[in-house]
Amino acid sequence: MSDFKVHIRERANNIYVLELKGYLDAHTTPTLEEAFQKMLNEKKFRIIVNCKEMSYISSAGLGVFMAFIEDVRAGNGDIKLSDMSPKVFNIFDLLGFPMLYDIVKLEEEAAKKFDAQ
Amino acid sequence: MRLRKILLLLGAFILSAVVFFINAATKSVDLESSFLQQVRTVCILLSYLAIYLFIIIIKKEKQRGIVQSIGAVALFTGIFLASYLIISLLPLNGFKTRDLTLFPQDYQTIFFSSIISLISGVFAIVVLLFIKDLILYKRKKTTLRNFLILVGSLLAASLSQLMNKPLEETVISKIFTVIAILMIIVNSFRLAWIAYLPRREKIYSLLYSLLAFFGFLVILIIISSEEGGWTEKGIHYYSSALFTFLQLTSTLGAVYFGMSFSSTLFHLPTAEAFDRKQTEISSLHNLSRLINQVFDLKDLAETATKMTTEVIQAASVWLEIIPTEGSFHKSGLMSYRNISVEEIETILSGDEKSIRKIICQTKKVLMIDDVGADKRTKHLPKMKKVGSMLVVPLLSHQNVIGILYATKEIEYGFDQDDVDILSGFADQVAIAIENARLIEKSFEKERLQRELMLAQEMQKRLLPQQLPQFPTADLKAVSSPALEVGGDYYDYVQISDDLVGIVIGDVSGKGVGAAFYMAEVKGIFQSLAKIFRSPREFMIKANESLVTSIDKGSFISLIYSTLNVQTGELIIARAGHCPILYISDSKQEYLKPDGLGLGLKTGKIFEENIQEKKIMMKSGDVCVFYTDGVTESRSPSGEEFGYERLMDVVSTNKKKTSEEIKEAIIQTVWNYTDAKGYHDDLTIFVVKWL
Secondary structure: OOOEEEEEEEEOOOEEEEEEEEEEOOOOHHHHHHHHHHHHHOOOOEEEEEEEEEEEEOHHHHHHHHHHHHHHHHOOOEEEEEOOOHHHHHHHHHHOHHHOOEEEOOHHHHHHHHHHO | OHHHHHHHHHHHHHHHHHHHHHHHHOOOOOOOOOHHHHHHHHHHHHHHHHHHHHHHHHHHHOOOOHHHHHHHHHHHHHHHHHHHHHHHOOOOOOEEEEOOEEEEOOHHHHHHHHHHHHHHHHHHHHHHHHHHHHHOOOOOHHHHHHHHHHHHHHHHHHHOOOOOOOOOOOHHHHHHHHHHHHHHHHHOOOOHHHHHOOHHHHHHHHHHHHHHHHHHHHHHHHHHOOOOOHHHHHHHHHOHHHHHHHHHHHHHHHHHHHHHHHHHHHHHHHHHHHHHHHHHHHHHHHHHHHHOOOOOHHHHHHHHHHHHHHHHOOOEEEEEEOOOOOOOOOOEEEEEEOOOHHHHHHHOOOOOOOHHHHHHHHOOOEEEOOOOOOOOOOOOOOOOOOOEEEEEEEEEOOEEEEEEEEEEOOOOOOOHHHHHHHHHHHHHHHHHHHHHHHHHHHHHHHHHHHHHHHHHHHHHHHOOOOOOOOOOEEEEEEEEOOOOOOOEEEEEEEOOOOEEEEEEEEEOOOHHHHHHHHHHHHHHHHHHHHHOOOHHHHHHHHHHHHHHHOOOOOOEEEEEEEEEOOOOEEEEEEEEOOOEEEEOOOOEEEEOOOOOOEOOOOHHHHHHHOOEEEEEOOOOOEEEEEOHHHHOOEOOOOOEOHHHHHHHHHHHOOOOOHHHHHHHHHHHHHHHHOOOOOOOOEEEEEEEEO
C-alpha cells in the first residue's frame, strides 16, 4: 500500500505549513482532508502546502484542494503550494491549477507573499 | 371397529343372558360338575373375554396422561363402590348356604347377582388395564416379565376356583393367591412415572392416589367381611373365580395406589427442582431452535430475556449488545423486562468501574450476592428490584459481544443453577448474534455487488458500441476500467455529414459515483455538441452545467475535439485533461492548449483560461487521445510509463492501422506494468488520417 503522511508545521505570522509526503491518491486523501479540516476548525487560514516529498497526486488528491480552497479564501486566507517536483507540477498544470492556485517554487516565496498581504 | 364393538357387547350380553337363564332354571339345584355347569362356566369366561376385548377397544380410543389415568381409576372406584352399595341395599331374600353351595331365594337375587358380577368384572378389568399402563411406564427389561407373572398368577388364582363350589377354597388357589400377592408387592414398586410429573401434576396424582387407595381399601373390607350381605355371596354364586379376581385386583389397587401415594409424597419436596431442570432444558432447546429460525436480533433478545425471567424468576432482566469493530450490527440495549432504561443506566453508571466494564475485562460471569454491600455496587442508589445481580457475558471468539443481566429483589437470590442456566442462554444468544452478523454482512456484500454490477452495466452502455467509419479517417477506441466501475469516458457524436465530435474524459474518483457523473457528462455532450460547434464554446457551456451539479472537490477532465472528415481539420479544446499526442511525418508532439478541469470553477475564470487548438491532419497523421491510466501506469519497480514511452510506441507503429496502434499501446503498457499494475482506468482513442 502506498504511504502518505501530512506533517503540520507552524511558521511566523500565523502561517501554517502542511508538509506532504508520499503518494496522494483516492486511498490516502482522507489524511489530507483531516489536516485541512483541522486547520479550518482552528481558523488557521494561511496555509502553505509544501510538496517537496510528495511523489504523486491523483485526481482524487487534486479534488481535496478544490474542496477546501473556497472556505479558506472566505476566511481571508489562501492555500499556496510550493516545492513541487516537475512531475507533480505537471499533474497540477494539466488540470489548470496554476490558474486557480498560487504555486511557487519555494516555501519562502509563499511565506513572503502572505507577509506582504 | 364400530361393528366389532357392537358384536362384542352383544356377545357379552347374550352369554350373560344364557348364564342368567341357567341360573334361573337351576335355582334350587346343586349343579355339581354337570354338563350344564360346564356350559355355564364357559359362558361366563367367554362373556368376560368379550367384555375385556370391548374395553381394550374403548380404552385405545382415548389416550390419557398419567394423572388422568389415576384420576380415572379413582373415579371408577367411586362409581363401583356407589353402585355396589346401592345394590346391597336392595330388599332381596339373598341366599341359603348348604354344603358350601349357595341357593338363591328368588329370581331377583339371581338377576342382581348377575348385574353386580358384571359390574365387578368390568371394574376389575378396567382397573387392571390402567394399572398396567402405570407399571409399564418407562419399562425396563424385567418390568413386562414381572407384570405378566402378576397377571398370570392373578388369573391362575382366579381360574383355579372355577371348578370349586362357590364357597370352597382349595390349596392350589391359595398358593396362587400368595404368589399373586407377592407379585402385587413387587410390581407396586414400579412408580417410574412419578419423577417425570411436573409439580402441579404431582399434587393431583397425590390426591387421586389417596382417593383410589381408600376406595380399594373399602372395597376389600366390604367384600372380604365374614358376615357380609348377600352381594358378596351373589358374586360367589355367579362365579368364585370372579370373586377371587375382584379381590386380588382390589388388593393390587390398594397396594399400588398406597405406594404411589406415599412415593409421590416423598417426591414433592424435590418436585420444584425437577420442574426447574425440565424448564431449563426445554427453554434452552427452544432457544437453540429459535436461533435457526429467527434472524432478527431484537426478537431473539426478547425471547432470551423472557425465558430468563421465567426460568430463573428474576425481578428484572436486560440484554445489551456491545458495539464491536467492523460490525454492521446495531448495538446497545436490545431487550429489557420489568425495568426502565433510566434504571439500567443508573445501575451501569460509573465509567471505569461499571459492571459493564468489569465484564468486558474479565469476560467471566459476575454474581453479586448483595448489591447494597458489594464493593463493586454499593455506590449505586438503592433499588427495590436489585437486591442481588447475576451478569453473564455473551462471548464470541473470546470477545464480549453482549451482556445479559438479571436481578432479584432479595439478597443472595441467585445460585449455581442460575449461573448455569444464564450461561447457557448467553451462549445461545451469542451464537445467534454471530449468525445474524454473518447474514447481515453477506446481505451487505451482495447489495454492494448488485449495485456495482448495475453501475458497470450502466457504464458499458454509456460507451459507444461502435465508432463510425469514414473513407478518410480511421477511428478506434478502447476502455478498461480499473475497478468494476471506472471513471473514464469516451464518445463521439455525428454533428453533420462532415463533422464528427470526439470526446474523452476522466471523472475524478472511481466507483459508482463516478459512473453517475459519467452519465451526466454523456447527456451534456450529446446535447451540447450539436448546438455549440466550437469546442471552446462547448466546454464553457459544459462547465456551466456541471459546476452546479458536481460535488465540491470533484471534477471532470475532458478533451473535446471536432474532426472535419472532408478537410482533416481537427479543432481541440482541453479541460484539464492529458495532452493529445500528435504524430505526423515531420514531427511528433503533445498538444496542450490551456484549460481548467470541468466543475472546478464557475464562469469567468474558466472562460478566460480555455483555448482552442487547430491542426490540419494529413495522410498518415496519427492523433492519440488517452487518459492518465496510460501515462501513469507503473512498472513493478514503481516507475511511471510516462509520455516518452507512449510517444515512442505510437511513433514506431504509426504506419499501421488505428486498431493495430491501439493494440500496440495496450500491449506495451501491459508488458511494462507486468500486467499487474493497472491501478487506474485506461482509455485510448486513436484517430488516423488515411
